Amino acid sequence: MPYYIGGLVDDAxxxxxxxxxxxxxxxxxxxxxxxxxEIDAERRTVLVxxxxxxxxxxxxxxNLVIATGAEPAVPDLPGIQAGGIFKMxxxxxxxxxxxxxxxxxxxxxxxxxxxYIGIEMAEALLLRELExxxxxxxxxxxxxxxxxxxxxxxxxxxDEGVNLITSQRAVGFEARDxxxxxxxxxxxxxxxxxxxxxxxxxxxxxxxxxxxxxxGPSGGIIVNDxxxxxxxxxxxxxxxxxxxxxxTGEQVSVALGTIANKQGxxxxxxxxxGDASFPGILGTAITxxxxxxxxxxxxxxxxxxxxxxxxxxxxxxxSTRSGYFPGSSSITVKVTAERxxxxxxxGQIVGGPGAGKRIDTLATALFSxxxxxxxxxxxxxxxxxxxxxxDPVQIAARIGAxxxxxxxxxx
Amino acid sequence: MPYYIGGLVDDAxxxxxxxxxxxxxxxxxxxxxxxxxEIDAERRTVLVxxxxxxxxxxxxxxNLVIATGAEPAVPDLPGIQAGGIFKMxxxxxxxxxxxxxxxxxxxxxxxxxxxYIGIEMAEALLLRELExxxxxxxxxxxxxxxxxxxxxxxxxxxDEGVNLITSQRAVGFEARDxxxxxxxxxxxxxxxxxxxxxxxxxxxxxxxxxxxxxxGPSGGIIVNDxxxxxxxxxxxxxxxxxxxxxxTGEQVSVALGTIANKQGxxxxxxxxxGDASFPGILGTAITxxxxxxxxxxxxxxxxxxxxxxxxxxxxxxxSTRSGYFPGSSSITVKVTAERxxxxxxxGQIVGGPGAGKRIDTLATALFSxxxxxxxxxxxxxxxxxxxxxxDPVQIAARIGAxxxxxxxxxx
Numbered sequence: 001m002p003y004y005i006g007g008l009v010d011d012a013x014x015x016x017x018x019x020x021x022x023x024x025x026x027x028x029x030x031x032x033x034x035x036x037x038e039i040d041a042e043r044r045t046v047l048v049x050x051x052x053x054x055x056x057x058x059x060x061x062x063n064l065v066i067a068t069g070a071e072p073a074v075p076d077l078p079g080i081q082a083g084g085i086f087k088m089x090x091x092x093x094x095x096x097x098x099x100x101x102x103x104x105x106x107x108x109x110x111x112x113x114x115x116y117i118g119i120e121m122a123e124a125l126l127l128r129e130l131e132x133x134x135x136x137x138x139x140x141x142x143x144x145x146x147x148x149x150x151x152x153x154x155x156x157x158x159d160e161g162v163n164l165i166t167s168q169r170a171v172g173f174e175a176r177d178x179x180x181x182x183x184x185x186x187x188x189x190x191x192x193x194x195x196x197x198x199x200x201x202x203x204x205x206x207x208x209x210x211x212x213x214x215x216g217p218s219g220g221i222i223v224n225d226x227x228x229x230x231x232x233x234x235x236x237x238x239x240x241x242x243x244x245x246x247x248t249g250e251q252v253s254v255a256l257g258t259i260a261n262k263q264g265x266x267x268x269x270x271x272x273x274g275d276a277s278f279p280g281i282l283g284t285a286i287t288x289x290x291x292x293x294x295x296x297x298x299x300x301x302x303x304x305x306x307x308x309x310x311x312x313x314x315x316x317x318x319s320t321r322s323g324y325f326p327g328s329s330s331i332t333v334k335v336t337a338e339r340x341x342x343x344x345x346x347g348q349i350v351g352g353p354g355a356g357k358r359i360d361t362l363a364t365a366l367f368s369x370x371x372x373x374x375x376x377x378x379x380x381x382x383x384x385x386x387x388x389x390x391d392p393v394q395i396a397a398r399i400g401a402x403x404x405x406x407x408x409x410x411x
Numbered sequence: 412m413p414y415y416i417g418g419l420v421d422d423a424x425x426x427x428x429x430x431x432x433x434x435x436x437x438x439x440x441x442x443x444x445x446x447x448x449e450i451d452a453e454r455r456t457v458l459v460x461x462x463x464x465x466x467x468x469x470x471x472x473x474n475l476v477i478a479t480g481a482e483p484a485v486p487d488l489p490g491i492q493a494g495g496i497f498k499m500x501x502x503x504x505x506x507x508x509x510x511x512x513x514x515x516x517x518x519x520x521x522x523x524x525x526x527y528i529g530i531e532m533a534e535a536l537l538l539r540e541l542e543x544x545x546x547x548x549x550x551x552x553x554x555x556x557x558x559x560x561x562x563x564x565x566x567x568x569x570d571e572g573v574n575l576i577t578s579q580r581a582v583g584f585e586a587r588d589x590x591x592x593x594x595x596x597x598x599x600x601x602x603x604x605x606x607x608x609x610x611x612x613x614x615x616x617x618x619x620x621x622x623x624x625x626x627g628p629s630g631g632i633i634v635n636d637x638x639x640x641x642x643x644x645x646x647x648x649x650x651x652x653x654x655x656x657x658x659t660g661e662q663v664s665v666a667l668g669t670i671a672n673k674q675g676x677x678x679x680x681x682x683x684x685g686d687a688s689f690p691g692i693l694g695t696a697i698t699x700x701x702x703x704x705x706x707x708x709x710x711x712x713x714x715x716x717x718x719x720x721x722x723x724x725x726x727x728x729x730s731t732r733s734g735y736f737p738g739s740s741s742i743t744v745k746v747t748a749e750r751x752x753x754x755x756x757x758g759q760i761v762g763g764p765g766a767g768k769r770i771d772t773l774a775t776a777l778f779s780x781x782x783x784x785x786x787x788x789x790x791x792x793x794x795x796x797x798x799x800x801x802d803p804v805q806i807a808a809r810i811g812a813x814x815x816x817x818x819x820x821x822x
Contacts (some may be wrong), residue, residue: 261801281790357769361772364789381695
C-alpha cells in the first residue's frame, strides 16, 4: 500500500491477489461486505450480517477457518477522531488516504511511528513531495533492529529530507473544522495536513475468543502446527494467530504476509485431507527506505539481554559488491550467537541495493542451527558484481566468532 | 579482468588486493618476477630464479606454502601460436589483450568456450563494441548448469548481439603475418581479429609434484582440512589444491577466488599457531551476462545422472520482486533433491537483477542438510521490492517436494 501511495505502483487492482470473481470461478462462494458477528462452535454455525442490506443470516459449517487478520493500533488520544488521521490496514484506508491527499492539497504530513510501515510511508510521502515529519518514541527508528543499526536508518531518513523527531511520543492531535492540523508531543506541536498512524498491529481475535476459541498471551488465536484451534472443526491462519518462535520457543504474534500465506496454505492442505505442518518462525523481515535496505532475523541484542541469554555479537561495515566494482555501496551486518557454542541467534542488515536479501542466508543458517564458524567458511557465491570475496555476512560471523567461548566481559 | 576489459572498472591497480609495497610494510619479503624452479623437501630449500637478472639462488624455509594457482587450458591446435590469441590468467594477459584491441583496431572477436570467463568476456567485448562470436562445444553455454537453464542463457547472449555458435569445437586457427585471422571449427571458419581462449583451468601442481608432494586424480595438490600436504613443512592453498566436495564426498579442483581466499586464511592461521579447518566446498558459483544473473550450487541433473543418484527436480519461473512492483524481472530456479528423503542436492538460478545471490540460501540449506519441505516453509524475507510472497527458491522446492517419496518414473 505505501508503494501505491508513493506512485511506484499505479494500479490498485494489481495489489489484489485474487478477486472475488476469480474465487467464484473456482466454485468458492465469496461474500465481501459481510461481517461474521458470532460463531456458535457447538452448533457449527456463524451469524453473518450483510453490510449492504444490514440483514442477518445464519450459515452452517463443517469446518471453519478464522482468518481475521490483525488490526492497527489506534491510541486513545485527545483529537484522534479528527478527519485526516489515517491508519494503513485495508485497501479502503489506502484509497481514502490517497483521496484526502489530493482533495485537501496536503503539504505537510506527520507519520506517527517509525517501524516498517512508518518508514515505507515516509518514502511514499517524499515521493508525493510532501513535507514529511516522522515522530518516533525511541532514539532510533526500526525497533526490531538494535539501536546502532537503527541510527544508520535515522541518518538516511534525515538525508533524504524527512523531518525526523525521535524520543518523542504523540500525546494528542489539534484540529480545525474537524480536520487535523497538528500532532502534539510532550515537547512540541508539529503542523500536519494529514497524519498517518503506524504503531503496529494486534491480532484480531475477539470473534474467536467470544466463541470460546482459546487465545494466547500474545492476543493471537492458539493453533497447533496443523493450524487447528482447540475447538473441534475450527482452524485459524494468518495475522490473527500466535505462532512458535523457533529461537526462543515462545508463542508470538507476527503480522507478515509471508507467514500468513504459509499458514493459509498449510491450513488448506490439512482441511483438504493432506498433511502439512507449520514449522514456526524466525522473525525474518525486510523493508527499504529509498535506496537503504533493512532486514533482520532471529534475536537482536535487546531481545537477548531481556531474556538474559549469554551471547556474542559481530558487526562489520563492508560493501555490497567488490569495492572497485561500479554500484558497490555500504552494507552493515550484525550477527548474534550463543557465547558458549557460537550457535547463531540472529542477524541484522542495513545497506544499499543488494544488501537486504542476504538476510535469507542468515535465516537459513539460523533455522539449521549453524555456528558462526560454519557461516564464516560456508561456500557462498562470489563475483565482483555481487559481493566482496568474503560475503559481509561471513565477515560479521568471523568477528563474532573471535569472542565465542571467551568469558563475558562485565558491562 | 573481464570488467576491466569492458571498461566497467577503470583502474587496473584497483584489482590488486595488496601491492608488494603493502606486504613489505608488514615485514613480508615479497619477490615478484621470481620463479621457484625446484623444491627440496628434505633439505627444506627452494631454488629461485630472478626473472630479471636470471640469477639463481637457494632459499631455506621452515614452512613452505605452495600457492601456485591454476593455469588456463591452452589446446594444442594448429595455429595456436599466432599473435592475437589470448587467455585470461594473469594481469599481464589482461593488459596485453587490452593493448592488442587498441593497437590492431580489432573489430571482430571470437571467444572459444562458454563457461564463466567466456560469457563475462562476451559482455566485455560487446561493451567495447566488437562484433563478438562465442563458440561453445555443447548445445547450451554454462555447462555447470543443466541444459534447460543453459538454453536460457543462450537466448540472452543472442538477444544482446553475441554471434553464438553452439555444438561446435575449435579445431585450428588461421593467421596472416603471424596474427590470427579466423577460428576454424569442423563446420566453418569464423573471422577474428582477436581470439580469447576460455576453456577452463587446471591446478598448477607440477612444482609440488616434482618435489614428491602427492597430487590427486583431479591434478590438485592433496591437502588435509588444515591445508597441510603429506610432506612435512609444506602446505598448499588455493587453485593448485584439491578439496572435498561436501555433497559427493569426492576430491575436486575448483578454481574460485572465494575458495582460495578461505584456504589461504586457514593455512595462515594454522602456520601462525592457530587452529582452523576448511570444511570443503559445495560448488557454489555466480556470474552475470549483462543483466542476466547466473548461479549454481551442489549437483545439477547431469551430475546426478552420471553418479546414478535417484533424485527429484523442481523448477519454476517466477519473478524477482512482487509481480506488480517496478523493476521485477523473470527468475528461473531449479532444485534437485534425493528422491527418498527430499534432502537438497543442488540448485541453479538464472534471472534478472536480484536473482543470483539467492543461491546463497540454497547453498546454506545444502550445507545444513535441509529437505525441500524445510526450504518450502522456511521463514525467508519478503517485501514487494525484494521478492514475491513465496520466494522463488521456495516455489521450486515445493514443486520438487511433490515428487519426493514417489517411485521413479521410467525414462
